[in-house]
Amino acid sequence: MLVAGIDIGSITTEALxxxxxxxxxxxxILQTGADSRKTAEIALEKVLTYPGKGASDISYTISTGxxxxxxxxxxxxxxxxxxxxxxxxxxxPDARTIIDIGxxxxxxxxxxxxxxxxxxxxxxxxxxxxGRFIEVMAxxxxxxxxxxxxxxxxxxxxxxxxxxxxVFAESEVISLVSEGEELEDILYGIHRAIADRTMGLINRLxxxxxxxxxxxxxxxxxxVVKALxxxxxxxxxxxxxxxxxxxxxxxxxxxxxxx
Numbered sequence: 001m002l003v004a005g006i007d008i009g010s011i012t013t014e015a016l017x018x019x020x021x022x023x024x025x026x027x028x029i030l031q032t033g034a035d036s037r038k039t040a041e042i043a044l045e046k047v048l049t050y051p052g053k054g055a056s057d058i059s060y061t062i063s064t065g066x067x068x069x070x071x072x073x074x075x076x077x078x079x080x081x082x083x084x085x086x087x088x089x090x091x092x093p094d095a096r097t098i099i100d101i102g103x104x105x106x107x108x109x110x111x112x113x114x115x116x117x118x119x120x121x122x123x124x125x126x127x128x129x130x131g132r133f134i135e136v137m138a139x140x141x142x143x144x145x146x147x148x149x150x151x152x153x154x155x156x157x158x159x160x161x162x163x164x165x166x167v168f169a170e171s172e173v174i175s176l177v178s179e180g181e182e183l184e185d186i187l188y189g190i191h192r193a194i195a196d197r198t199m200g201l202i203n204r205l206x207x208x209x210x211x212x213x214x215x216x217x218x219x220x221x222x223x224v225v226k227a228l229x230x231x232x233x234x235x236x237x238x239x240x241x242x243x244x245x246x247x248x249x250x251x252x253x254x255x256x257x258x259x
Contacts, residue, residue, distance in 0.1 A: 001019065001020040001059050001255065001258055001259070002017060002018070002019055002025070002051070002053060002057050002058050002059060003017070003018050003019075003058060003059055003060045003061065003062075003251050003254035003255045003258055004016065004017055004018070004044060004047075004058050004060075004061040004062075004251055004254060005018065005061070005062055005063075005064065005083070005246075005247040005248060005249065005250030005251030005252070005253075005254060006040050006043065006044065006061065006062075006063040006064070006065075006068075006071050006074060006247060006250065007063075007064050007065040007080070007083070007244075007246035007247040007250060008032065008036050008039070008040050008063060008064075008065040008066065008067030008068055008070055008071060009032060009065045009066060009067070009102055009103060009104075009246075010032065010066055010067075010102070010103045010104040010105075011031070011032060011102070011103030011104070011131060011132070011217070012029055012030065012031060012032055012103070012217065012243060013029070013030050013031075013032045013036065013039045013040055013043050013065070013067075014027060014028070014029050014030075014043065014243055014244050014246065014247040015027060015028050015040070015043035015044045015046070015047040015247060016047065016244055016247035016248055016250075016251050017047050017048070017050065017051065017053075017058075017251070018248070018251035018252060018254070018255060019051075020255060020259075024248065025050060025051050026047050026050030026051065027047055027241070027244045027247065027248075028043050028046040028047045029043075029241075029243055029244070030042065030043050030046070032067065036067040036070045037070040037071070037072065040063070040067070040070060040071045040073075041073070044061075044073065055073070059254075059258040060075055060076075060254040060255070060257050060258035061073060061074045061075055061076075061254055062074055062075065062076050062077065062078055062083075062250040062251070062253050062254040062257070063076075063077045063078075063250065064077065064078050064079065064080045064082075064083040064246050064247070064249070064250045065080050065246060066080070066104075068080075075254075075257075076254075076257065078250060078253055080100075080107075080246050081107065081109060081117055081120055081122075082117060082249070082253075083246045083247075083248075083249030083250045083253065084098055084100055084107070084109060084215060084245055084246050084249055085098065085109055085111045085115050085116065085117045085249065086115055086248075086249030086250075086252050086253055087215075087244075087245035087246060087247075087248035087249030087250075087252065088111070088115065088213050088215065088245055088249070089111065089114070089115025090115075090248065090249070090252055091213075091239050091245070091248070092211060092213050092237055092239075093113075093115075094211045095111060095115075095211050095212075095213045095237075096110065096111060096112075096209040096210060096211055096212075097109070097110060097111075097202070097205075097208060097209050097210070097211070097212045097213070098110075098111065098212075098213050098214075098215060099198060099202075099212065099213070099214045099215070099216075099228070099236070100214075100215040100216040100245075100246075101129070101130060101131065101194070101198065101214075101216045101217075101218035101219070101224070102130065102131055102216045102217065102218070103130060103131040103132055103217065104130055104131070104132055105122060105123060105130060106122070106123045106129050106130055106197070106198055106201060107120060107121070107122045107123075107201075108120060108121050108122075108198065108201040108202050108204075108205060110205050110209060119205060120205075121201040121202075121204045121205055122201070123197065123201060128164050128165060128166050128169065128193075128197060129193070129194045129197035129198060130218070131216070131217050131218050132166070133166050133169070133190075133194065134148070134190070134194070134218065134221065134224075136166055136170055137169070137170065137173055137187075137190045140170050140173055140174060141173065141177070141183065141186065141187070143183070143187070148187050148190075148221070148223060149191075149220075149221040149222040149223035149224065149225075150222060150223070151183060151184055151187055151223075152184055152187035152188045152190075152191050152223035153184075153222065153223060153226065154184040155182075155184040155185045155187070155188035156182070156184070156185060157181070157182070157185040157188075158185075158188070158189075158192070159176065159181060159185045159186060159188065159189035159192075160189055160192070160193075161173065161189045161190055161192070161193040162193075164197070169190075169193070173186060173189075173190065176189070187223060188223065188227070191221070191223040191224045191226075191227040192227045192230075192231075194218075194224050194227065194228075195224065195227035195228045195230070195231045196231060198228060199228075199231045199232065202232070208232050208233075208234055210234060211237060212232065212234055212235075212236055212237065213236070213237050213238070213239075214228070214236045214237070214238050214242065215238075215239070215242045215243075215245040215246070216242060216243065217242070217243050219236075219238045219242035219243075220242065220243075225238070
């Protein structure tokens with residue numbers, strides 16, 4: 001039985017195929033762009049090439065993410081909070097805290113032993129502390145986005161980025177450059193600022209409850225991961241492809257529906 005999960009985010013869209021016997025069959029990740037409806041369709045077409053199947057072979061499709069209503073071919077749409085919890089529970093059954101830092105928001109989710117959402121906190125009113133925040137800072141510093149995590153690991157000073165607004169934080173970063181601060185130290189300050197803001201959401205839920213899983217594209221940034229582990233005083237578990245967990249959860253829910 002083949003099912004699909006589509007996660008339409010503000011920055012990227014993920015399509016994932018799941019088989020009852022084989023598990024994850026394949027997935028694809030695309031930039032969402034201006035036409036999220038079209039991107040979702042293309043993502044599904046691309047992922048179907050892995051098993052050589054057609055859309056008619058899919059028993060059930062569930063969409064999630066901020067653009068979930070744009071997937072006209074999906075039989076149902078489910079919130080990303082629920083899908084993230086479902087996907088994490090499949091991969092990490094002992095998970096109790098989920099941190100998801102995406103392009104435009106940050107979510108911290110507390111789940112029980114069955115992978116059901118107990119409570120959550122979400123920062124979706126400002127880009128500060130999100131993937132977009134990192135993109136803006138990387139551009140301001142003229143550094144490759146894929147390299148800033150590794151570069152920050154060489155920091156020697158604990159610089160503080162105090163502004164909670166992305167625009168003001170960018171000005172603060174530019175000022176640090178003009179003052180002659182090292183790139184490694186500035187990047188660490190940026191990553192630490194993200195970690196501190198995320199920790200604020202965790203504290204609203206009563207603190208860290210292990211085991212802690214990190215999902216979302218920012219989980220690929222080792223600088224943010226290390227900064228988070230430092231402020232939480234615990235290690236993070238990260239799936240080999242942290243961006244597909246929402247789509248995976250949607251697919252697992254689709255399998256339950258189809259069954």
